Amino acid sequence: MTASLHDFCARRGDLTAPCRLCGAREFNICQALDPAQQDKLFALATRLQLGKRDRLFAAGEPASHVYNLTEGTVALSRSLADGRRQILGFLLPGDFLGLEVGEAHRCDAETLTEAKVCRFERAAFDGFLKDNPEVALRLLKIASSDLAQAARHEVLLGRKTATERIASFLLDLRDRSGARHLRTQPLALPMTRSEIADYTGLTIETVSRVLGRLKSGKVIELIGASAVRVLDDARLERMSGSS
Amino acid sequence: MTASLHDFCARRGDLTAPCRLCGAREFNICQALDPAQQDKLFALATRLQLGKRDRLFAAGEPASHVYNLTEGTVALSRSLADGRRQILGFLLPGDFLGLEVGEAHRCDAETLTEAKVCRFERAAFDGFLKDNPEVALRLLKIASSDLAQAARHEVLLGRKTATERIASFLLDLRDRSGARHLRTQPLALPMTRSEIADYTGLTIETVSRVLGRLKSGKVIELIGASAVRVLDDARLERMSGSS
DNA sequence: CTGGACGTTTGATCCTGCTCAAGGCACCGC
DNA sequence: GCGGTGCCTTGAGCAGGATCAAACGTCCAG
Structure with a gap:
């Protein structure tokens, strides 16, 4: 499961700039770093190849x-004691996860597809x-935009109708996929209906x-x-009731 | 409305340590700072006294x-075009607000009571x-715990029944008030029923x-x-369906 | 190619929380 | 003290989405 640094570099045939060929390089935490810092950071990383439905961590675990997710899709969720589950978000390549203020993880993280992460x-x-204080500032920006995403999700969950929720979900996934240069037409839905349900409440x-x-x-075509x-597009947008 | 640095210090009769008597000192952003840094930070601050239902900022504004809220209660909210509103949270003394990754505020901030802030x-x-990189780290922790709070709120909105939502809301407000040494028995509800509704969906x-x-x-007594x-207590906790 | 399992769709009925409506209460200015 | 204006409570009826149930695909192992 765990690829060693050497394995990783060998696979890419580029020992001197291991992050340079990373698919998520444009979006992820390394973005702000100069090459020397990137190398230092990379020395700390373990690259992991994950399967479908692998659990990265669970709520309560240390x-x-x-x-840093570099390939694939991950769902973050929290569950109530009786099993009701709320999916907090779907993460795409470049997204950062697992940063907690305390000792323990506050949610579950599970892959929806095969995935690669830097750990x-x-x-x-x-x-x-x-x-590297500038990395802290970058993380602050990430946290702040996560917070903005959470706020939009709270509006979706608290105040939108079923149709508005689904429309918003589709548009959000499409926009975020597009920003990562993933195919948007057709748009892949790596999550099951059950996971869409748990995301939209x-x-x-x-x-x-x-x-x-x-x-x-x-309005849409299902493939x-x-x-x-x-x-x-326009009608879906109107149906999403956004902002 | 705006108190000058001099006014503020004079009012407290302590020119050398202006933050030392701040009611929220124990909780707010100044916490991690040594006195010299505190003074520097304080030199940047404007203290504002706000009335009931004053707007600090609105979504979309630069x-x-x-x-940093030092006294009173503030509600953060986002509204849809047709007026449906979702309150994202109620802020208490010590809470930090307004930090955005981009140019514009992403939600509305309105006082529920008279309030004081450091701006x-x-x-x-x-x-x-x-x-002061250590302040960035502190902000990162704040953002991370805001994110945890948002996650709990998403669960409340997406998966809890009406009773569970109200029980959770009361317990959360009580715990957060207690952590700030505010009276919890009886517990003040500075928000109207309409605001509780918009918080709980x-x-x-x-x-x-x-x-x-x-x-x-x-289970409760209304005053x-x-x-x-x-x-x-125990029954309210059980009714909240938490975690 | 076939059987089975799992995920998805579709239908019928139910129920929680919403809508609409009216009345009560508390606070404030006059 | 008195009227008025918000805010809150309570009631009756309704509906959006949940639940329960069954059939349908689709993908994979054998």
């Missing part, structure tokens, strides 16, 4: 590592942070019905169950 | 300042941040009915409309 020992990462049946209605209204093509 | 020019604050009628039920079930006494 937060011993932080992660950092938390203690080592904290040390790097102290020596609905049930699978309602998710399925709303998607069906959007389809028969020619199998795990891809969509947006046919009427 | 984020020209950041704020910082954003540019000056950013400069201070660059010179319910309607005023449902909020009122659930509070009525908790009251007739002897007027804007204070509660928790009579049965």
